[in-house]
Amino acid sequence: MKITKTPYFSYKIGELPIGCKFCVKGEKLVLFITGICNRNCFYCPLSEQKKNKDVIFANEWETSEKDFKTIIKEAKLCNSKGAGITGGDPLLVINRTVNAIKKLKKTFGKRFHIHIYTSLNNVNYDKLKKLKNAGLDEIRVHPDLNDDRYWTRIGLLNKFNWDVGVEIPAVPGYEKQTKKLLDYVNDKVQFVNLNELEMSDTNVTNLSKFGFKPKNSISYGAKGSEESALKLMKYILNKKYEFNVHYCTCRLKDAVQLKQRIKRRAKNVALKFDKLTKEGTLIRGVIYLPELYPSFSYRKKLKKLTKIEKIKLVKKLDNAKILLGKLGIASAIDEVKMRLLANPVLLNNKKNILKKNKLIPAKVEEYPTHDATEVEINPL
Numbered sequence: 001m002k003i004t005k006t007p008y009f010s011y012k013i014g015e016l017p018i019g020c021k022f023c024v025k026g027e028k029l030v031l032f033i034t035g036i037c038n039r040n041c042f043y044c045p046l047s048e049q050k051k052n053k054d055v056i057f058a059n060e061w062e063t064s065e066k067d068f069k070t071i072i073k074e075a076k077l078c079n080s081k082g083a084g085i086t087g088g089d090p091l092l093v094i095n096r097t098v099n100a101i102k103k104l105k106k107t108f109g110k111r112f113h114i115h116i117y118t119s120l121n122n123v124n125y126d127k128l129k130k131l132k133n134a135g136l137d138e139i140r141v142h143p144d145l146n147d148d149r150y151w152t153r154i155g156l157l158n159k160f161n162w163d164v165g166v167e168i169p170a171v172p173g174y175e176k177q178t179k180k181l182l183d184y185v186n187d188k189v190q191f192v193n194l195n196e197l198e199m200s201d202t203n204v205t206n207l208s209k210f211g212f213k214p215k216n217s218i219s220y221g222a223k224g225s226e227e228s229a230l231k232l233m234k235y236i237l238n239k240k241y242e243f244n245v246h247y248c249t250c251r252l253k254d255a256v257q258l259k260q261r262i263k264r265r266a267k268n269v270a271l272k273f274d275k276l277t278k279e280g281t282l283i284r285g286v287i288y289l290p291e292l293y294p295s296f297s298y299r300k301k302l303k304k305l306t307k308i309e310k311i312k313l314v315k316k317l318d319n320a321k322i323l324l325g326k327l328g329i330a331s332a333i334d335e336v337k338m339r340l341l342a343n344p345v346l347l348n349n350k351k352n353i354l355k356k357n358k359l360i361p362a363k364v365e366e367y368p369t370h371d372a373t374e375v376e377i378n379p380l
Helices: 018-023 068-077 090-108 125-134 151-157 175-185 204-209 225-239 250-269 298-304 307-326 344-349 351-356
Strands: 003-005 011-013 028-034 056-058 061-063 082-087 113-118 138-141 163-170 191-196 244-248 282-288 331-334 339-342 360-366 374-379
Touching: 003 225, 011 225, 018 028, 018 082, 018 113, 018 138, 028 068, 028 090, 056 068, 061 068, 068 090, 068 250, 082 090, 090 113, 090 125, 125 151, 138 151, 151 163, 151 175, 163 175, 163 225, 175 225, 191 225, 225 244, 282 344, 307 331, 307 339, 339 344, 344 351, 344 360, 351 360
Parallel strands: 028 082, 082 113, 113 138, 138 163, 163 191, 191 244
Antiparallel strands: 003 011, 011 244, 028 056, 056 061, 282 339, 282 360, 331 339, 360 374
């Protein structure tokens, strides 16, 4: 047993957990089942859109409990071979979580690997039994390093036949508390995941109060987190603990996991006139209506549109599509962002006519995700 560097910008002792093996290939659907949580971790990186809100996201696609078809559709668009269910705490909406596991297994089969992240605070035998009966394959718990009252509940996890692991951030200055946890779980888990401490828009102020800083100008990983993780891994080796260990970096999540996932999705959503980049983004021509050209409040405007307003906008887009057809330009209406998609070269050739008709042509590079986050917008 030794510490080895993976091809995914991470470090491991032994084997990666099965859930991670799918993740690093971009093969896992990220099912955010709720933002509700009864813990208050000072390092929680959840966005304002999700934190402490009972919302559901299938990757970047916001949906609802009544619209499970969207979750299935997103999994298919990404050619997902499994799902990671996260939150918030999925056990606080146990029936919703169980229902999701059952439907995913029914749709994609028993080999569709599902793992879950949860807190020990809400673990009990009945909830675990429901998860197991639904078909859960792997459970990852996040113990409180400052409060060991619930640590004994890890024993309950081993009453069921699934993979059991602990997943926590590598927090600089918390090595003593973490070692205490590692000593406790030695014979109770198959793996321990140490995540690089993440500095996000929502936790940066709080983390700064505790003296944490980004490790450099281009990373959202906290300074000292990797060094802390490697020290803990050496401790595990010295103790000759037999569980597998994976130190997961912020770079892995962005440069590997997300990149591979969006590449898989891009192949399924790219239109015939889109150009697929090596990074998995799409370069495409876009026609914007003047009232919905991307600005600071663009996404808020889209979210606040009423059904009547959407009908009126689609009618305008239909008229614009007819105009493009007369100009010999094939196009498609994007009702999510209320715009037309077309060949950027052809739009550039006819840009003057389009502008005279109060349309705004542009060349756009964006992610192939449901929210289609823009990388760059260049008006023609």
